[in-house]
Amino acid sequence: MELLQLRRAAEAGRATAVELGLPVDEVIVIHDSDRVALRLLPCDVLARVAPLGQLADSVWEVEVARRLADVDAPVAELDPRVEPRVQVRDGFAVSLWTYYEPLGSDIAPADYADAFQRHHAALRGIGLEAPHFTDRVATALSQVTDREKSPELSDPDRELLSDTLTALSAAIAADESGEQLLHGEPHPGNLLNTIKGPLFIDLVTCCRGPVEFDLAHAPQDVAQHYPGADHDLVHRCRALNWAMFSAWRWRQDDQMPDRAHWRSQGLEEVRTALDRCGPG
Structure with missing residues (x-):
């Protein structure tokens, strides 16, 4: 602000x-x-x-x-x-x-995955209607396609983000069988390490989609400890998440601290994540 x-x-x-x-x-x-x-x-x-x-x-x-x-x-x-x-x-x-006083230590991947499993189980039990993850993608895409909202985004990078958001959103949403209620943005900044154990915060991003969409926000080792995770899908979701993150950073009115760094870093992360997805 x-x-x-x-x-x-x-x-x-x-x-x-x-x-x-x-x-x-x-x-x-x-x-x-x-x-x-x-x-x-x-x-x-x-x-x-x-x-x-x-x-x-x-x-x-x-x-x-x-x-x-x-x-x-x-x-x-x-x-x-x-x-x-x-x-x-x-x-x-x-x-x-x-208010929870955060502990200084990092959350181990196995503990992160355990928190995910318990959180996802709880989300399945609350019977709450929520937006689909593709709705959030569409909002991010609108920032990219509207030049007035993202005037400093170059044409090649605009095309990269637009193509990534469009193609991966459609590919991930094609199989609805494993969808459920999700946190939506459970990156390390939204999982506190407390004396009560790991606790998720910032619940405003709750949406529906595959659990891999959540797993893709966590450090890469976490998915290895989550039973039944589709690791190829995690890679695709990670690329999609970085593309959405980048779309927000290029908004003219974005207020994220150190925005210039994250604009550049976000685009690099999109390219790296796409490389991990492999051909197609």
Whole structure:
């Protein structure tokens, strides 16, 4: 967020918690992008604050989290001291979550895969309707095909992303037999290593598709520990995921930190992932 908007978002998070009876003397910015994550002290709450245009996404995330908590999924939970709902304040959507102190160690591939298995089992049990992963691909593709939305993307790179998004989305979606509810973006930044074990966060990306779509977001060794994973499909999903990531980075209004680096790195990752897919 721009500095002024970030200050307003931080104040909206602080004021929301105080109004709900939680003491706040300090606000620490944990993550700053199109949405902001704030640690509020001394109540030790994680506030997720989004522009009001993302209200529907915030409401959806809270509903997913509420249902998953009921089936003991390995996910971060909403703060139990307040009503599990999104609050609207000063043009922002605010949700309050339990804060988990992250452990310093990396999550071992086998533990990552175990968290996936438990999470996917829980997702199969909550009976929630969700968008298909191809809907997200179509949104990413629209950023690439509209030159006004991605004016700095070169023609060769635009063609690379457009062809990759179109072809791989169709190929992966052709077999619907193994589809289920997914996390949607379970990369290492969205799996916390805590004293309670690995916990998934950022549930707004929940969608339907093959489990390999989720596995492709994790480090490459993780899929080796997931029973029944189709490793060729994981490679295709990884290329598709990098193409979507790159499409977002080339948006004119993208706010990801160090965007210039990730624009270049994302395109390189797409080419590398496509090479792993092999001919066709």
